[in-house]
Amino acid sequence: ILDRHEEAIACFDALIARYPDYATAHYNRASALSDLNRYEEALDGYDQFLRLTSENAAILNKRGNMQRGMGRHLDALASYEKAIGLDGGIPEIHLNRSAVLFALKQRDEALSSCDRALALNPNSGAAHLRRGITLAGLKRYREAVASYEQACRLEVDRAYLPGDLLHVRQQICDWSGLEDSFREILAGIDAGEKSTGPFSVLATPASPRQQRRCAELYVQDRIPPVATSVWTAGP
Numbered sequence: 001i002l003d004r005h006e007e008a009i010a011c012f013d014a015l016i017a018r019y020p021d022y023a024t025a026h027y028n029r030a031s032a033l034s035d036l037n038r039y040e041e042a043l044d045g046y047d048q049f050l051r052l053t054s055e056n057a058a059i060l061n062k063r064g065n066m067q068r069g070m071g072r073h074l075d076a077l078a079s080y081e082k083a084i085g086l087d088g089g090i091p092e093i094h095l096n097r098s099a100v101l102f103a104l105k106q107r108d109e110a111l112s113s114c115d116r117a118l119a120l121n122p123n124s125g126a127a128h129l130r131r132g133i134t135l136a137g138l139k140r141y142r143e144a145v146a147s148y149e150q151a152c153r154l155e156v157d158r159a160y161l162p163g164d165l166l167h168v169r170q171q172i173c174d175w176s177g178l179e180d181s182f183r184e185i186l187a188g189i190d191a192g193e194k195s196t197g198p199f200s201v202l203a204t205p206a207s208p209r210q211q212r213r214c215a216e217l218y219v220q221d222r223i224p225p226v227a228t229s230v231w232t233a234g235p
Contacts (some may be wrong), residue, residue, distance in 0.1 A: 118131065
């Protein structure tokens, strides 16, 4: 709660040194490590927790999310599938499995997994959004439009969604509400919001200034800053 993660880790280290089989300490230590982006150590902590307890679908899902964030998609898929084997009734796990299958370019299977998530929770805006992304990847644009629109109706707060929806509409020459879409996207850029990506904005009447601002917002969002050092010739 106080974001004093290093101190928390030191406390958990002391506790684990005294009680090495204290599963909750391993779990809480892993969570603190995750908050510090120390993912390899966090994964080891979650594995220790799973070793000391009965296998837990929610923890396996969390483990899969971390592996996916690290780009270890096959490992993540294995975690999700193991979690589903333990409890197939958690829609978020099917949804996460869909995302990693999409990344692995197994898009038909990704769609099936997304549909399973929606069968478990038809009002999941995240699942409708994921379905739209997957359908667009399959070039099934008309169906993708319907899924994106449903995500919008459910007020999904997702970066670039207005631009993504405009893009798939343009693929099928659906010009309905075009001017309203342009206004929404450009107003979002002016307000510093991530309303579309820098390539999709080229299909709007954005000014050069707005195009540049859109690109700046995208870079700030997707590319972390790189630490730089000042070189000197010596003392």
